[in-house]
Amino acid sequence: MTIDTNDLLNSILQSLERIDYIHPEEIPNIDLYMDQVTTFMETQLRSTKRYEQDKILTKTMINNYAKNHLLPPPVKKKYSKEHLLVLIFIYYFKNLLSIHDIETLLKPLTDTYFQTSDNFDLSAVYKEVCHLEKSRISSVQEDIKKLWNESSKSYQDAPSEDQEYLKLFAFICSLSFDVYIKKTIIEKMIDSFAEKTNDK
Known part of the structure; x- marks a missing residue:
């Protein structure tokens, strides 16, 4: 392939090293109103946008997530740190999974760890996931x-x-096949988990 294409790939691979996440300590410990939530998410996740005009989260999206039971409802129109952690998970899942699958996956988390007084809470779950993902970057590269x-x-x-x-077409097909296989595995695991949960 031409040097331009190789340069593009190298640039993309280098950008993977700069992938970061919203650290739990960066999330305000005070409850936020809807406008503050959308502003915070827009600021923190701006680098993940493909196009400048893309929206990270809108009020309509957040209201729909609450209506579809992906997100616990706000308290007096305010959203807690735990709400923001759940929204971050939703943001990353929504390009890959259906609303139903996301609800199935997140419900045990929100039922067990949402606004708990235990030391092991939603922040602890989130930190562990981020640690695992960061540790995989070199193998993905x-x-x-x-x-x-x-x-x-x-x-x-x-x-x-x-x-x-x-x-280039072959390369994109190979990447797409990886995504397809992994998506299929995720869906089968969610289906299996949902069956076991329903059997209880």
Whole structure:
């Protein structure tokens, strides 16, 4: 592939090293009104947007999450630190999972750890997940490099003027297949978990 395409991949791989998350200590310990919640999320998650005009969360989204039982209702129109942690989980899940699957996945968390006085609370759950995800970045980078190298060896017999596009297409197909397989696994695990929960 051309040097431009290689540069793009290297830039993307380097950006993975800069992936960060909202640290629990960055979340206000005071309850927030809706406008404050949307402003906070917009500020903290701005770097995750694909396009500048994209919205991280809107009032309508948050109201729908509460209506669909993904998010516990606010207290006197105010949202706690735990509400914000749940909203962060929803934000990352919503591009991959259905509303129903997110509710199935989050309900045990909100039932058990939402606004509990125990030492092991929703912040502890969130911190552990973030730690696990950060620890995987280098292995994800290596997997992407391997797929890239395999794709760059494909379509050797294709017309030379089409090879760059076809190799890029192969690479995107490989990444998409990974996402498809992992999404399928996630859905099957959620379905299995839901069945066991319903059997109790």
